[in-house]
Amino acid sequence: MDISPEQKTRIQQKLKDHDPSALDDIWSHYGKALYRFLVSRLCSPTEADDVMQELFIKIADRRRAVSTAKNLNAYLFRMARNEAVTHIRKHRKRQEVPLPEFGLYTKDTNEEVDTARIEQALGKINDEQREVVMLKFFESLTFEQIADALSISPNTAASRYRYGMEKLKQYFDRTGYR
Numbered sequence: 001m002d003i004s005p006e007q008k009t010r011i012q013q014k015l016k017d018h019d020p021s022a023l024d025d026i027w028s029h030y031g032k033a034l035y036r037f038l039v040s041r042l043c044s045p046t047e048a049d050d051v052m053q054e055l056f057i058k059i060a061d062r063r064r065a066v067s068t069a070k071n072l073n074a075y076l077f078r079m080a081r082n083e084a085v086t087h088i089r090k091h092r093k094r095q096e097v098p099l100p101e102f103g104l105y106t107k108d109t110n111e112e113v114d115t116a117r118i119e120q121a122l123g124k125i126n127d128e129q130r131e132v133v134m135l136k137f138f139e140s141l142t143f144e145q146i147a148d149a150l151s152i153s154p155n156t157a158a159s160r161y162r163y164g165m166e167k168l169k170q171y172f173d174r175t176g177y178r
Contacts, residue, residue, distance in 0.1 A: 003029045015067035023060060026076070030174075032174045033139045034080050040122065040134045041084040047091070055083045073141060074148035081131070081150060122170045129164030136161050 007029065014022035020153075034055065038048035059066055059080060065155035115116040122130055131150060135141045144170070 001118075003073075012067045012069070015063040019062070020156040023056060026059060027056070029031065030076055034076060035146055036138060037077060037080055037131075038084055041081065041121075041127065042087065047087060051080070051083050053121070055080055058083065062126055071145055071148050073139075074145040076079050077135060077139075077141070077145075077149035078151065111118070117172075117175070121168050124171050125164045126169045129160045132157050132160040133168070155174070 007025075011022055011029070014025065017023045031052075035048055035052055036153075038047050038055075040069050042048050044053065058078075066072070066075060066079075095172075122133070125133065132146055135146045135149065136143070143157040143161070145156040146161075147154040150157065151159075
């Protein structure tokens, strides 16, 4: 999801100009990352598909706000998180949902990593920590960007990441995964 500042500016200008191709640009630059994030948050590829549709409708409806966002990455992930939370509140009873198998890909090569083990491990940490780990590790957001996206402080983002990574390390140590 490496996108240059010029590309972000171009997308935001297209949004200001009501150019529909802005949504295509957002999809091509952010679509996979937003989808991965939603699947990790919702634990369901099917629900993530539904929320992605709702998210892009919101982006189109709120193009003025998106076009003036100081940090486009964080703003889009915050919108995705808010849509996921709304979806959960509307459609789920309080229950623990296991993390499903979904394709995790390395940032640079798009090669699938050992998903079964990683997904099992991610299922062992709480939602708040999993959100931060996914955004930091898989999407390469800074703690400041994560804080903006999740409406928390950068210190909270850093500690959730640290605790989540500690739990993942403990899990991998116990299971002998290296």
